Amino acid sequence: MNVELGYALAPPASPGISRSSLDELDERVEAAHDRIQAGVETGADGYTSLDLYERVDTERIQAVVDEFEPIETVLVIGMGGSALGARAMANALAPADDWYILDTLDPVYLEHIIDAVDLEDTLCHVVSKSGSTVETRAIFQVIRQAMADEGIDWTTRTIATTGETGPLGRTIEENGATRLEPPDGVPGRYSALSSMALPSAAALGIDVQGLLTGAERAHRSLTGSLLKSPAYAYGAVMAELSAHGVGQNAFVTYGERLGAFGHWFSQLWAESLGKDGLGQTPIPGRGVADHHSQLQRWRAGPRDLAVTTLTTGDRGGQAVELDDATPVTLGALQELERRAMTASLGDAGVPAVGIELDRLDAESIGELFVSLEAATILVAELWEIDAFDQPAVDWAKSAVRAELGLESGAHAQLNPPEPLSIDGQRRG
């Protein structure tokens, strides 16, 4: 893994990071690194995500999954951090038709999936740390009903990762279904490399051990200097750009198999850093398609945005030949487009950072998970905020539960104090 910072420095970037400020920034990184390492070593909440790989019982996960063979299709039911890690792994490393992430209440979509798969050979992995997530329970109920309609005992096709005492845990325990314990002290968005996402990965034949090997490499790469650690280089530069008014981070992935990783990152970055009036909005994008959609704004809009590109070293694929040009592989053409797009940002003074994986395999993906978790934690340390809580989401959750009668107390008002509703022409 490599992080290229040249286009985030001033010049060419404006705002950008002056070379003369790098030493001072690096001193702050060193101090933050000491705090992070202390957190990891004492097993402090959240920080333990960085050495989660040491405590994951992959043999138990594999053994549990093996009991459900044959598995033709994997359905993951979960919201946010209970689904995005699994989606990122499956998208990157498993065949596209073997899995579906059910993180939607769209009845038409759910019916479509139920019709498309053979539920007899499907493993359903339902994930909710607390077990109280309303959407997860609703979707799981739809799938259980579909299994019942086909005469399938849902407990023979379901693994749940959830606490024992929540509503979901009780359903699992009362019916004697299979339950895995979520990891302690790690919020959902930092827990992909655990019982939260590894069961679906294992069921899809992904090299789980490779993911953990990469995770360990990323953890061991963390040193007290941004100049020696790609993860800290990324976090430190984004924190510093943010201090210069860069409040938006267009996180652009190249190659369809990295697309879901951008959405995993977006939750990590938004929930960990978006608090106390601080934050840098993550905007997942697809290269090269978004060159034809978003580049105009990136390059010529307000100077409050940086672009991150995420690529792999793979430059292969079929060769194409346009007019009399030298033949070029699709992978090489994609990389040329990425470099030209980035250079065009540099020409306009818009900061950009390039992240490149050695290749697209389980080790690199495991390394990427932990590297970006470390980058995120570093930013929070530099900003002196808590990377591991998400207090602003409770209001809406509580309002839904109250409205459904699942929680007592006064219902919140769910309409604007003074509505102003503009109606279009009625259909004739």
Next chain:
Amino acid sequence: MNVELGYALAPPASPGISRSSLDELDERVEAAHDRIQAGVETGADGYTSLDLYERVDTERIQAVVDEFEPIETVLVIGMGGSALGARAMANALAPADDWYILDTLDPVYLEHIIDAVDLEDTLCHVVSKSGSTVETRAIFQVIRQAMADEGIDWTTRTIATTGETGPLGRTIEENGATRLEPPDGVPGRYSALSSMALPSAAALGIDVQGLLTGAERAHRSLTGSLLKSPAYAYGAVMAELSAHGVGQNAFVTYGERLGAFGHWFSQLWAESLGKDGLGQTPIPGRGVADHHSQLQRWRAGPRDLAVTTLTTGDRGGQAVELDDATPVTLGALQELERRAMTASLGDAGVPAVGIELDRLDAESIGELFVSLEAATILVAELWEIDAFDQPAVDWAKSAVRAELGLESGAHAQLNPPEPLSIDGQRRG
């Protein structure tokens, strides 16, 4: 179609739009509307997108498509505005397995699609207004080669929408393949309801006439007052919020079939308004999933963001029953989640606007295309910028063409002036 502005007003929103400023804003909307109408009536470039429905020859499009029956699968090859409109229509109104949008250079993905479809019964619609888009030509070459490998004459399975004299147009003409003319005076992102996207829609059995009926209704709904026109209400409020520092617009769609519409909107908003240091960054999002991913930042991050929700009136689907709660349909639960999320923004003072379609059908989608085009044009009028150009994308396009030898002149520098590359631990 209905637009609810109550949560964008101050109070509760901060920044928000004071009720006392609405009259003055409406006067500016009236003046802008007069300019827009004059543009439409004189057929001025760009403005003519609003009555494009009057000039589209749907009979010719349908007749051309009919010549290619039977059609089992539709492949659309195009970048940006040449693909996003087709994707939005197909996603909303056609079965999910009948179509693929090829706007990627990912060789693995392209191979996967080629393997998955029966090319004999596939219609390939290749779209590039200029005919010079490098990615489009490269992807088209891959598909032509795949057809050749299977002994299929590509001209019997291809419709191109492109100018006659560009590189793509020449390939089509030289081989006697089928070509449709792109509309005059309308940039790609405003031209979905034309030969750019309607051929694929027609091939997928979408009600093309319904799309145009909805487009006409949207155009006729434009009046000189934001209080009487949902499209102008949306544009005026976003322009005004932007003047109060709201530089980000999280555009959140509910239901999987509206997801691609968010990406079409994102190009429209970014390319039309992101210029001269102005702009409001569109951030497509998925409800309810992003409540569990982005809400923390929306509600508690910097006060420079508004949330738009896009829903349909449909509240149906299977009923679920959680614990002792009253049974609720999936559609009703999704709407409850949306309302609670929006109210939680209101509680924190974050501005939000709700757009609701009467239902999810061709008329509503046609209405939505033209309404959001009108909203975008209105913002540009209020800001006194050109909604129809995209000059900032030329630098990168030219650099790629020069690098490939397709354009003469000095090659641009595609590396940072002073690279700063941070390498991770090597494998081993």
